[in-house]
Amino acid sequence: MSRSIPRLRIDAPPAAASAAIEVLDYHTAGEPFRIVVSGYPELAGNTILERRRSALQQHDHLRKMLMWEPRGHADMYGGILVPPDHDEAQVGVLFMHNEGYSTMCGHGTIALATALVESGAIEATRTATPIGIDAPCGLVRAVAHVKESEIAAAHESGRTPRVHEVSFENVPSFAAALDVAIDVPGYGSLTVDVGYGGAFYALIDASQLGIEMHAENAAALAAAGRAITDAGRAALRAGGALATALGVSHPEEADLSFLYGTIISGPPEDPSHHSRNLCLFAEGEVDRSPTGSGVSARLAVLHARGEVQTSQEIAIESILGRESVFHGRVARTELWAGRNAVIPEVRGSAHMTGSARFVLDDNDPIGRGFLVAR
Missing domain, CATH: 3.10.310.10 (Diaminopimelate Epimerase; Chain A, domain 1)
Structure with a gap:
């Protein structure tokens, strides 16, 4: 008879943790996109570009925590959800990576639109669901596409539908x-x-x-x-x-x-x-x-x-x-x-790879984030 093993708890972070951030992880054609779901502080500013400056000047330690090792890597990518500027948009997003905050991210747009529908944040009742996304470069008009058979199957089983693909109209290029x-x-x-x-x-x-x-x-x-x-x-x-x-x-x-x-x-x-x-x-x-x-x-x-x-x-x-x-x-x-x-x-197309709750222990200086030179 095999012996029992200790049961670990995933909901018990150290008492000294100064930050606890929940994320959804997706990949789009192989490129990761980590979406901050909760735990990130409200950013100062009235526009998306002002909030981008606030993230850089006041909360950049959280970008490093989420993008850099030991939780990420040199090629990690992610997004912070913020209020939108445009009336057509349902959400705004600040894109982040190993260096800072980018102005536009196509794979992130595809992953975010997918996650909004698959998580139930935006309801998809038709095969094409328009989603306005405010990026620092401007309004991006995305459409989440769901197969009709998938909508029926999701409704029958009481779950959210799986997104087949996302298309988006970019800003003037x-x-x-x-x-x-x-x-x-x-x-x-x-x-x-x-x-x-x-x-x-x-x-x-x-x-x-x-x-x-x-x-x-x-x-x-x-x-x-x-x-x-x-x-x-x-x-x-x-x-x-x-x-x-x-x-x-x-x-x-x-x-x-x-x-x-x-x-x-x-x-x-x-x-x-x-x-x-x-x-x-x-x-x-x-x-x-x-x-x-x-x-x-x-x-x-x-x-x-x-x-x-x-x-x-x-x-x-x-x-x-x-x-x-x-x-x-x-x-x-x-x-x-x-x-x-x-x-x-x-x-x-984008696909979910997981979810996580990341903590930052005040007694862990290495855990604040690092990159190894390459």
Whole structure:
């Protein structure tokens, strides 16, 4: 007869815990998204950008607690729910990662819309449920899609329905610059485009780097992406002709005028797909998904070059290959803030991976968060 084992309690955090935060964890095409459900303090400010500054200036220790080790890792991503600015929006969200707070996150939008329906926070009684999400870059119009058979099955069993996929219309996106030559230490002179899809990205084809777009080359591609991002940011800090040529200037919000990362593209694993992405962003973070804001930026540049037409849908893989895919199209074009812009529509699927209650023990300095250099 086997002996009994002690029964551990998960609802008994240490008495010295100064913070207890509950989260839902999802992934979208392989990229994690940790959603703060409760325990995060109310943020000061009347707008989403003011609350973003409050999170950075007053509560950044909680971002590190949730994103960094030992609870997260260097490539972790998450979101803090806040009141929305726009009347059309049901919720606002601050996106966070290893470095700070991003302005837009497509995979996070897909995961959040999925979680809102699957948790019962927003009721889905039809096959398409519109959800307005306020991001720092503006209003994002998402739609949670549920199969009709799933709605019936969920109703019959008294549970919430499973979301099949989420599509969203992004903010106006545009080609900020085309064919800009930039010297990148270790790689020489490279030619990049710059696209905006809620954040600014340098865009480059992998053929310029001499690196094939395979998962086993992810470290080499990431190193190149970091070098390109660093070179672009250095040029923007220095000012002058190159900074002007890169075009990293948001027409309405100075807070959005920074180079978020680099997207390297190449041939897809599935020949029926358009291409494959590796997105390197923030402080050297590698996106496991095709990157929703990056797909939007690429659509804007491809459309500006005449390589993608309005309403033409393309499938873009991440570095993981054929199973990690976003579908994107230019839904329409418009004149926005004095420039030609496109409204991208991106769709993909997210899945729940777990839930947790994280505590921060006052007597645990390492538990406040750390990252190991890579």
